[in-house]
Amino acid sequence: MAQISRFLDRIYLIGAWGAGLLLVLLCCLVLYSILARQIGLFAGGASDVAGYVMATSTFMALAYTFRSEGHIRVTLMTQRFFGAARRGFELWAHFVIASVACFLAYYMVRLMLDSYEYGERSEGADAILLWIPQTPVVIGSILFAISTIHVLMIALFNYREIDPERVADGGPQEV
Numbered sequence: 001m002a003q004i005s006r007f008l009d010r011i012y013l014i015g016a017w018g019a020g021l022l023l024v025l026l027c028c029l030v031l032y033s034i035l036a037r038q039i040g041l042f043a044g045g046a047s048d049v050a051g052y053v054m055a056t057s058t059f060m061a062l063a064y065t066f067r068s069e070g071h072i073r074v075t076l077m078t079q080r081f082f083g084a085a086r087r088g089f090e091l092w093a094h095f096v097i098a099s100v101a102c103f104l105a106y107y108m109v110r111l112m113l114d115s116y117e118y119g120e121r122s123e124g125a126d127a128i129l130l131w132i133p134q135t136p137v138v139i140g141s142i143l144f145a146i147s148t149i150h151v152l153m154i155a156l157f158n159y160r161e162i163d164p165e166r167v168a169d170g171g172p173q174e175v
Contacts, residue, residue: 060140
């Protein structure tokens with residue numbers, strides 16, 4: 001399991017680095033759009049592409065952020081439980097997020113496949129085929145689903161690794 005975790009963690013890290021690079025690209029696209037308007041140039045589909053880049057960067061970063069416990073956890077209910085009851089509640093919560101992430105990934109794949117099948121195009125100036133910008137978003141949503149399942153499996157088989165009671169301050173992710 002440790003080798004699988006290290007491999008998956010590298011994949012999540014690659015997604016996070018990709019998200020960071022996409023944020024730099026987003027900044028460049030926004031600056032280009034602003035400057036083009038200022039000097040009277042047609043910016044084309046820069047605003048549309050910036051939206052695609054923002055969505056892609058968000059989804060590509062989800063898996064790494066989830067695995068590194070960067071998402072905020074509201075522990076109003078879990079902090080009331082201890083021992084086996086807390087573990088059961090944590091397992092239930094991990095199962096719910098894994099189910100939601102898998103549901104999201106499934107429907108993102110369906111959306112992309114429908115866009116491909118029907119040849120849908122964006123309504124912007126670029127009229128790009130929608131399955132092209134949807135594909136990296138699908139990859140990000142699949143990575144997020146895998147990361148939630150990954151953490152669920154750790155919670156099931158090696159709970160001590162993620163046990164919030166073992167961390168003195170509750171961890172950086174808890175509010």
